[in-house]
Amino acid sequence: MPVGRSVRIQVTGRARAGKTTLRHALSLLTAEETRPVDHPGQPAPTLDADLLLYILPGTFAPADRRLLGTLPPERTLVVLNKADTIGTRWPDAAARAEQLATDLGIMVFPVVASVAACTRNGTFTDADVLTLRRHHTRPDPPLTLSHELFTAPDLAPDPEARQAVLDHWELHGVSCALAALRHDPALGPRALLQILHSATGIDALHRELHHRYELLTTTAGG
Structure with missing residues (x-):
């Protein structure tokens, strides 16, 4: 990241994944929200920010796998949103997130963004x-x-x-x-x-996001 420039954060994912809700849950009001990656008839958005939040709407589609395979793990975090719809208990969502993280080589966080925004x-x-x-x-x-x-x-x-x-x-x-x-x-x-x-899982995501933000800020300042 160039010295003196603010850290850019993009929030992306499929339509109705909960991108706007997650931004509010994390107070990322200045983050850039991209158009859906599955918008019919349009190419995938350009994902070139310093930090990328890729939102999954409780499910994982082939299109997600293809696009995530092109993103650098060191600047990407995956959010398994709507985690309350996965299985019958929170451990089911946590296990699914862990499985995806191992499969993708990217950190994955189960979150219920809608409730986190309410809290x-x-x-x-x-x-x-x-x-x-x-x-x-x-x-x-x-x-x-x-x-x-x-x-x-x-x-x-x-x-x-x-x-x-x-x-x-x-x-x-x-x-x-x-x-x-x-x-x-x-x-x-x-x-x-x-x-x-x-119980929304938002704190673990917030901590990792803050950690990476601080690393980028330190690197740019140095």
Whole structure:
């Protein structure tokens, strides 16, 4: 990287992979978001930034493999987004990320960017916590296997409150919060927010991104 120039970061991937959401989850508002790499009738975007974040939407396609094979591992990080849709537990997503990392020779991070963005920009309200406490003793799964099960009108006389919690924190966030309350029903809004943030996987990605950013800055300055 030329001396004196700011570190360039590009966020790329297939359509609907969650590029914009990840930028907000990481506060990378100045990063360049490319057009989708699978845009019909158009060539793949030019990926020439100092740091590249390649977003996978929970799945890995042949087009991803072809393009990732052309990118230098030392300046590329792969984000396995929508990790809550992989398998039935977080270890399933972590195992898939590890398998991809070995296969590609590039670091891969399982992340739930949509919930991470929520934890960065929001907080649990007292109403959220009260609603979750009302239902924390119910079996999960099946309570959070689907939006329909969690908001079912015949479950309890508070479907609107349950829908509001779901709107705020999505199904993965609700499931993690309920699990935390089963362990400690006295948890308050701040503690729940911290637990939920950790459960998104965003911190490990942020640390590695920051580490590489610092290395590039040091090299350019030297």
